[in-house]
Amino acid sequence: MRKRVKWIGMLVIVTLLMIGGIVYGLIPYSPIPDPQPKSSRMTSQQKQNKVKDKEMPSSPSMHLSQERVNHVLKKYEDRTPTYWGEKVPGVRLRLPTKERVMALTFDACGGAKGSQVDEGLLRYLASEKIPATLFINSRWIDANPKRFRQLAKNPLFEIANHGTEHRPLSVNGRSIYGIKGTKSLKDALDEIVTNQRKIASITGKMPRYFRSGTAYYDDVTVAAAKELGIEVVNFNILGDAGATYNRLQVKEALFHARPGSIVIGHMNHPEGETAEGIRDAVPLLRKKGYRFVKIEDIEKHSEKVH
Numbered sequence: 353m354r355k356r357v358k359w360i361g362m363l364v365i366v367t368l369l370m371i372g373g374i375v376y377g378l379i380p381y382s383p384i385p386d387p388q389p390k391s392s393r394m395t396s397q398q399k400q401n402k403v404k405d406k407e408m409p410s411s412p413s414m415h416l417s418q419e420r421v422n423h424v425l426k427k428y429e430d431r432t433p434t435y436w437g438e439k440v441p442g443v444r445l446r447l448p449t450k451e452r453v454m455a456l457t458f459d460a461c462g463g464a465k466g467s468q469v470d471e472g473l474l475r476y477l478a479s480e481k482i483p484a485t486l487f488i489n490s491r492w493i494d495a496n497p498k499r500f501r502q503l504a505k506n507p508l509f510e511i512a513n514h515g516t517e518h519r520p521l522s523v524n525g526r527s528i529y530g531i532k533g534t535k536s537l538k539d540a541l542d543e544i545v546t547n548q549r550k551i552a553s554i555t556g557k558m559p560r561y562f563r564s565g566t567a568y569y570d571d572v573t574v575a576a577a578k579e580l581g582i583e584v585v586n587f588n589i590l591g592d593a594g595a596t597y598n599r600l601q602v603k604e605a606l607f608h609a610r611p612g613s614i615v616i617g618h619m620n621h622p623e624g625e626t627a628e629g630i631r632d633a634v635p636l637l638r639k640k641g642y643r644f645v646k647i648e649d650i651e652k653h654s655e656k657v658h
């Protein structure tokens with residue numbers, strides 16, 4: 353009788369070990385490191401970081417490894433886009449606040465007609481201590497390397513990514529305004545990543561925000577950018593329509609600002625009237641109680657609030 357009990361006990365143990373082995377064998381092993389490791393394997397520091405991750409996109413690492421880019425490519429390459437435009441799901445259009453704050457953003461597009469510097473505008477922002485987020489294209493950096501370094505060193509300004517070749521972000525070559533979009537997800541990621549790494553290598557800081565040339569995207573490219581830890585940021589106030597607005601039009605556009613508005617303007621067309629319109633609007637907006645922030649400022653702020 354005793355012997356029988358012993359045998360049954362051993363049988364139970366062997367069975368449990370076998371089940372354990374099978375279950376263990378079934379857990380898929382991913383050769384690509386999971387950007388958010390399982391909680392059971394987390395150190396307390398990782399847990400703290402994860403709390404932050406819930407509130408904002410994880411900051412892209414300084415190196416943005418090719419392994420991570422390949423992982424995102426593999427994950428999203430078979431997806432078919434549903435949306436195409438400036439207000440695609442996942443694109444930030446305004447800041448999450450009810451306070452009277454707004455963000456001025458200025459694009460520097462680069463290329464043959466887009467590589468100038470609106471020194472009048474930049475001087476005004478600096479003299480009035482108006483923070484701004486500058487979306488800089490790779491070609492503009494090449495045309496103005498010294499000026500770029502100066503701007504990146506100025507804590508008043510935040511450097512964001514405005515693409516490598518200034519293309520709309522598409523997985524299948526869609527065009528807008530006669531500008532051909534990237535033709536695949538790989539091209540779209542290259543458009544982001546090449547300039548991302550260039551900016552990081554010069555400034556020592558990875559940009560957190562991206563806006564494509566033309567500000568057009570499909571939803572697959574927006575989701576893939578987010579997976580890389582980069583948030584796509586557009587606007588809800590068209591501030592200068594590609595630096596074509598006159599002084600009064602710029603001023604009136606800014607007057608439509610609401611709490612949390614993001615304004616798009618340009619800092620590469622000194623021949624336009626963007627600077628003049630901004631100079632007219634800012635004192636009046638301040639009178640209405642508005643203050644100006646960089647996009648990263650409000651993210652930090654909302655972290656404290658919640």
Ligand SMILES: [Zn+2]
Nearest residue numbers: 459461565566
């Ligand atoms: Zn541009």
